Amino acid sequence: MLQVHFIRENKETVLAGLAKRNFANAETIIDQVLAADVNRRATQVALDNTLAESNKLSKEIGGLFKSGEVQKANLLKEKTVQLKEKSKELAESLNSFAEELQELLYQIPNVPHSTVKAGTSEEDNENIFNEGAIPNLGENALPHWELAKKYDIIDFELGNKITGAGFPVYKGKGARLQRALINYFLDKNTKAGYTEVQVPHLVNTESATATGQLPDKDGQMYHSTIDDLYLIPTAEIPITNMFRGNLLQESEFPITVTGYTPCFRREAGSYGAHVRGLNRLHQFDKVEIVRIEHPDNSYQALNGMVEHIKEILRELKLPYRILRLCGGDTGFTSALTFDFELFSTAQDRWLEISSASNFETFQANRLKLRFKNKEGKSELAHTLNGSSLALPRVLAGILENYQTADGIKIPDVLVPYCGFDYIK
């Protein structure tokens, strides 16, 4: 959520930013925000003045009672009754202006960073980095869902029986490889200074709202209505909300946390060949990194996250590219997002495996996550997160890119974690 005073003081910047996202009716909604803001403030001033008068009278009445001047006191009492009615009306209208303002602000996405290009869809994303050799697999290369069946390591039908589509069962060396990846990722992250946590997999409405999944992505999360809890679509929610409402000292920066969780997504509206196999699941595993940063350092921190993820992919020897998302493809809450995609040779397409974003103060505003700055004032912190990494597509990439006539070769760096070097 953008801060009202930021919009008030930087209207043109906000409009230019929203234009890069192709955000419809930006001007209209910004004007509505500004109007609601003016109304809210004017009403608050009127209310404050009424209450001030009322408070003053109450003090006088107190004094009169003490000195025994009951008649005078009763006269003043009548006056306060009128003031009370007036302030009640003003309070109600203040509330409705504040609510209106809040609802409008919830609809406005973050202002993209200056380096973000305008664009409407993934077609407009900028490819800014490529690394890793694309293997030559020959004509008999199989997509991962065939390999999974051939070596009996992932059972999609079994998942269908137990739950439904998009809930695979990993078996034998498939399960072991999955666990190896989780451990490997967590080890890499903790070695880079991230503190490992295990967090709840269900969150309340407040948490989901603070990181921006609600109200924007309502319907994408599984919702346990009886307890009003949501299954997490990403560890970003519980981990970032660990710090909700906190007032930090500058010396506490940077805060760096990593955690492994399953992620649950309804993926309503997804269909077709692109959702085959592991490409799009309702439940998948992911290791996440989250940073809370001083505003002056957040972009440097984002670059650090990108370098960190690069190193992991380098070690796994997987061919990948980095995209800087265009305005239209950047998430609602993000100011700048880099997507990592690995190349699946057998499918001949790029698969998104990580997304690293700087949210600046957008989440912090809802989280009320602040720090004391050098002037002793409270200031919003910056929040960032990235996947390091999402499991299923990395698994798909390994199965497909490492397939040989003798079976699936395990990347060297994972062999100690797996305890085997081939899946045959």
Add this chain to the structure above:
RNA sequence: GGAGAGAUGGCAGAGUGGUAAUGCAGCAGAUUGCUAAUCUGUCGACCUUAGGGUCGCCAGGGUUCGAGUCCCUGUCUCUCCGCCA
């Protein structure tokens, strides 16, 4: 699930109807021959900035001229019991 206790500023912790003590931490300044001590101010949010004003003691209502304090509803935490991995 049953019973009891509780929720106050960044933290700790007073305050049972008259308008939020105190300590620690933070920030600013003063002073002193010195890794520090001492003193002063500041130290929640919003509005307005010339003063100021308003709100704020878990949330939402109510009583009252006036509520941290009294009443109602809800949420959460702790203790004990029950159930259970």
